[in-house]
Amino acid sequence: MTQSGPDTPDSEPLEAPHWPLVVWAARCSVYLLAQGGILLLSYAYYGFGTDPDHFAIGFRLDPLLAAVHFVWGLAGTFIGFYRPRYATAYALAFAVFYTALASLGSLTPYHFGMRLGHNINVFHWCVALFAWAVGLYALWHKRSAAC
8 A cells, every 4th residue: 555645756746826916915915004003003002192203214104194004904914815806906996095195195285184205105106006017917917818
């Protein structure tokens, strides 16, 4: 009797599932989840009137913007790990929202109570462009696979 275990030559290797780029991009939202969560906990501890410049680089967001990052991070992390079929829709919605947010910070004086400085706007433009690229690539890839 032959035993088919992991060390025997007749065993087949296990294949890991192949996830598209858009799913990995949605999973990257865990960064926003962690950033927003840490900042909201910090503001809860130190007070919501704390100057954001007292925090480390990368964590200098006001409480409202930290909550926005937390919500988008929570949604993206959930979709990326538990509902990957919605990753394309999430990436495109993320791209639209962060393009609007970057436009508010760069082109208009209206910030809706958020402190949108130069570094924050550069970050928002970068993630928006990345989300547009990934979302449109996923749409193009789905459309070309359907033909």
